Amino acid sequence: MYAAWWGLADSILLFDEIQSLPLCHTYLFNTAVNFLASVLGCTVVLCTATQPELDRVKYPLHYAEPMDIVPDFALRFNQFRRTNIVPVCPDGGFTASALADFVLNKQNENRSILVILNTRAAVDKVFSSLKESSPPDTTLYCLTTHLCVQHRQDVIDTIKGRLADKTDTGRIICVSTQLIEAGVDLSFDCVVRSMAGLPSVAQAAGRCNRHGEAACRPVYLVETELKLENLDNLPDLREGRLATQRLLRKLPLNADLLAPDSIRAYYRLYFQEHAQTDRMGDPAVIDGVERDLFDLLIVNRHAVLAYTERTKNAAPSLLLPRQAFGTAEKNFHALEDITTPVLVPYGESGKKLVGSLLTAKYITAEQLRQAQPYAVGVTKQEYRRLEQYGALLPAAGGTVTVLQETNYDADKGVQTTPGPLSFLEI
Structure with a gap:
């Protein structure tokens, strides 16, 4: 471990899209970067257009002086402006059908429209509403993680080709989750x-007027009804939405939401929540007790308390090792992966691969590589529902699970309701 750390000495480290750092890893990240910079002599560069104020938390990041590589970055924000954020907050928020009507109304001034929602369920509802009411010259596209990687890439390539084709006059609406917000040109x-x-x-906003096709284009920031987008199980998204809502109430009308001052004000609102502070140290339930991984790697209060109670001795010196490295490593997850991969019969290649695996006794390394673009991660609840409908089949001797073709929609991908010819009905 020490060799790995020292191998980074005097390096230049670039962390791109640092605003995507999961909130729970804030203290671990700040402490690790401080060590890399101050002890190992690394130069650490955080790349983002929305710099989080990581120096305003309990265990802060120690920025260099000056902090910014570009001294006049506020001026650059104005020079590179391509969009205008327009909040639209009707009483009670948009329903799926009302939001669909709002989007269709915007077609009068815009040939191509991107709709980004917070959950797959919301995308499904709004896409279905648009399908019922969109005019014949409008093509609808859907992008969520219910589409396999190959399917998503094919949709993106199709949209990109149509947007670049000056002779294509057909109108386009794409409804997507936030997966389209990064790394998609x-x-x-x-x-x-x-x-x-x-x-x-x-x-x-970076997906609108991206190449400066016009002087400025609108990005509508819309309020949806709570029933349409339930974020109770997505705390980072929920707290981010609440912070933006509070910021809108504080800012004057027509304020620039993407100006550096607005971004700083947002992070102060986002980080000041007590619940947010409690989550920055990577909380985890260990042996039925809620612990904090950051604490396990610093002072390990729970273990020290247990030691003093059991031995009746004073707490050991801070100079003595007390960290629970093994426990912390076992319970640390860079990303919470709570899904199970299911292989889907998308396209001719996907169908051929699924067919071969259904009759195979095991999966080869080459087949495993070929299968990766055709895998979709489904939640435990979705997996149980698909099992109930008989939509899942064991393949390659039970080493992989494949989805029936009737449960993979050409537009929306994996469907957790019975297909028209599912085994349940045969």
């Missing part, structure tokens, strides 16, 4: 973004 005439944290709003 698409430029729409208009973006409609459901209420979210300001960094996500900035990322969404």
